[in-house]
Amino acid sequence: MKKKTLPYVLFVCLLLFLPLFSGCMNNKQPLTGDHSGVIDRIPSPTPTFEEFTRQIFVEEVTTDTISLRYHLSRPENYGISDYPITLGSVADAVTPDETADDLYAQLLTYDPEAFYEEEKLTYLSLKHHLELLMQDNFSPYLSELLGPTTGYQAQLPIVLAEYRFEEKTDVENYLHLLPCVLDYFKEIAEFEKQKSAAGYFMKDETAKEIISQCEDFVKDMDHHFLISTFEERLENLDLSLSEKTEYILQNRSALHSYVFPAYDLLAEALTSLLGTGTNGFGLSHFENGKEYYGLLAKVLIGTNKPMEEIKQQLADAITEGCNTMALAITAEPAIYESASAPDYPETDPAQIMEYITTTSAKDFPYINCGAYRIKYIPKSLEDYVSPAMYLVPPIDNYEANVIYINGNPKYKTDQLFPTIAHEGYPGHLYQTVAVLSGETNPLRYLLSPTGYEEGWASYVETYCYKYAGFSEALTSFLQADQVATLCLYALSDIFIHYDGYTPEQLSAFLTGYGFPKESVNLIYQTLVAEPGAYLPYAVGCLEFMELQDLAKELWAEEYSDYAFHEFLLEMGPLPFDVLEELIRNPV
Numbered sequence: 001m002k003k004k005t006l007p008y009v010l011f012v013c014l015l016l017f018l019p020l021f022s023g024c025m026n027n028k029q030p031l032t033g034d035h036s037g038v039i040d041r042i043p044s045p046t047p048t049f050e051e052f053t054r055q056i057f058v059e060e061v062t063t064d065t066i067s068l069r070y071h072l073s074r075p076e077n078y079g080i081s082d083y084p085i086t087l088g089s090v091a092d093a094v095t096p097d098e099t100a101d102d103l104y105a106q107l108l109t110y111d112p113e114a115f116y117e118e119e120k121l122t123y124l125s126l127k128h129h130l131e132l133l134m135q136d137n138f139s140p141y142l143s144e145l146l147g148p149t150t151g152y153q154a155q156l157p158i159v160l161a162e163y164r165f166e167e168k169t170d171v172e173n174y175l176h177l178l179p180c181v182l183d184y185f186k187e188i189a190e191f192e193k194q195k196s197a198a199g200y201f202m203k204d205e206t207a208k209e210i211i212s213q214c215e216d217f218v219k220d221m222d223h224h225f226l227i228s229t230f231e232e233r234l235e236n237l238d239l240s241l242s243e244k245t246e247y248i249l250q251n252r253s254a255l256h257s258y259v260f261p262a263y264d265l266l267a268e269a270l271t272s273l274l275g276t277g278t279n280g281f282g283l284s285h286f287e288n289g290k291e292y293y294g295l296l297a298k299v300l301i302g303t304n305k306p307m308e309e310i311k312q313q314l315a316d317a318i319t320e321g322c323n324t325m326a327l328a329i330t331a332e333p334a335i336y337e338s339a340s341a342p343d344y345p346e347t348d349p350a351q352i353m354e355y356i357t358t359t360s361a362k363d364f365p366y367i368n369c370g371a372y373r374i375k376y377i378p379k380s381l382e383d384y385v386s387p388a389m390y391l392v393p394p395i396d397n398y399e400a401n402v403i404y405i406n407g408n409p410k411y412k413t414d415q416l417f418p419t420i421a422h423e424g425y426p427g428h429l430y431q432t433v434a435v436l437s438g439e440t441n442p443l444r445y446l447l448s449p450t451g452y453e454e455g456w457a458s459y460v461e462t463y464c465y466k467y468a469g470f471s472e473a474l475t476s477f478l479q480a481d482q483v484a485t486l487c488l489y490a491l492s493d494i495f496i497h498y499d500g501y502t503p504e505q506l507s508a509f510l511t512g513y514g515f516p517k518e519s520v521n522l523i524y525q526t527l528v529a530e531p532g533a534y535l536p537y538a539v540g541c542l543e544f545m546e547l548q549d550l551a552k553e554l555w556a557e558e559y560s561d562y563a564f565h566e567f568l569l570e571m572g573p574l575p576f577d578v579l580e581e582l583i584r585n586p587v
Contacts, residue, residue: 057443064088073397079280085176090187094143100133125447126577137219140291141200147530161229178254185262189269196276206529214267225378282496284322292499302575316493328477331499344417354419359467364426372401382408390428398436421464427457448573455540490538
């Protein structure tokens with residue numbers, strides 16, 4: 001089964017996981033509905049469904065050492081004792097999955113009508129995922145492992161810096177993993193050369209940005225953050241001075257011999273390929289690119305909606321948001337100035353978490369998220385990574401939570417209030433702790449749609465404005481501005497990669513919404529470089545809002561925001577059509 005690539009697996013802006021019917025499972029009744037494609041009267045298969053899904057989970061997390069280490073603190077508890085030290089292969093990351101058909105056929109030998117809720121939901125998640133994978137018969141050259149923000153080379157440094165050392169074996173595995181970086185980057189470089197020869201190489205502007213990123217990464221190698229963070233992690237272990245000294249020397253040697261040369265090699269390879277790109281526009285200008293993007297959108301969002309329906313969904317939200325903002329300005333003429341730099345009640349990240357935890361209790365079930373760390377992005381990466389990110393914890397150690405803040409001056413630190421709501425409480429960290437503190441099939445950790453994860457965080461972010469003590473007009477303005485802006489970027493992304501918009505066409509669209517012409521080219525280049533990046537945030541957010549409207553309609557007087565969010569936490573991460581059916585036909 002095809003895994004998500006590194007950025008989507010480890011960062012949330014990444015993978016989340018929610019609780020699923022904790023406790024008293026034997027008292028639950030089977031789900032009803034027509035999602036499952038049931039095959040009637042099939043004898044009990046071997047292996048059991050639990051064994052079948054456990055086998056898939058183990059195969060996925062052992063594909064590469066980073067996935068294994070980040071997903072499990074104690075692999076031995078999952079029967080994993082012997083595994084290679086590897087970063088996997090580029091071929092596995094970019095080629096269509098060859099196992100999806102077989103897994104799907106095996107899945108259909110199970111009778112989900114005999115399942116209880118937890119098993120049924122896992123079945124529905126896996127079925128949805130495999131059905132999408134089976135549609136992927138596109139050229140690998142439409143795939144891209146590199147990108148200025150979500151690319152492998154951009155995410156790997158933080159992943160390495162946060163690789164957990166709980167015992168000496170972890171340190172030794174890490175040191176054996178570092179030489180793999182050079183080999184993997186050689187594979188990426190070769191793949192980019194093949195893409196170039198086939199006419200699929202990236203735009204020069206994107207390549208130059210990645211080249212600059214690689215060059216910045218290897219500056220000041222003797223005082224690199226991968227040296228200091230390694231030494232800091234050793235302090236958590238019971239090591240003799242000689243052991244610690246030897247590990248430090250081995251790390252420095254491996255960085256200088258393999259990791260830094262890997263970034264040099266990638267920069268040199270991309271430099272040699274400048275000028276070979278044949279497409280200065282979106283994916284739709286490649287053969288089968290439009291169809292590939294349509295499938296990519298479904299995978300990222302977690303939906304079966306056709307593209308035209310998604311486009312209309314986004315357009316309607318933009319119109320509604322603009323109307324709401326206009327009404328707010330009418331009610332409070334000075335609101336635009338206030339909205340440009342809101343005066344939030346807290347500015348320190350930890351204090352923001354505490355404040356929102358208290359003020360959100362009427363809308364969100366309280367969850368004790370325990371200890372967490374807030375760290376700052378290394379300065380050498382500030383220009384390339386997101387304003388903030390949440391590093392997902394292992395399934396079996398959900399208290400290992402880290403939120404990264406980008407201290408780049410272009411991101412105003414006094415405006416962190418909505419960012420912490422998105423990454424922390426009641427966003428990614430809250431949702432992750434909710435699920436991992438419960439009981440569920442671990443495979444659902446891997447199946448969670450990115451649109452569910454980022455959609456949830458974007459949806460709950462809208463709540464933070466009403467907790468800030470602003471006027472009703474300013475609150476509605478900020479909420480509408482957040483959603484409409486996300487939707488404008490997402491719709492622009494579709495226009496570029498699905499409809500084939502040129503910069504001139506996108507400019508005509510965005511300037512109609514007040515975007516200055518000089519900024520449109522940058523927006524165009526950003527969206528071309530990382531197709532689909534905004535879809536999970538925008539469409540996922542709208543899907544939750546539509547589910548909320550449906551719950552209000554069907555639950556009537558029994559509806560409350562608290563009850564709706566409690567329901568979502570109980571169901572856990574699922575494709576949106578499954579969640580809709582669960583609201584329509586509750587168990």
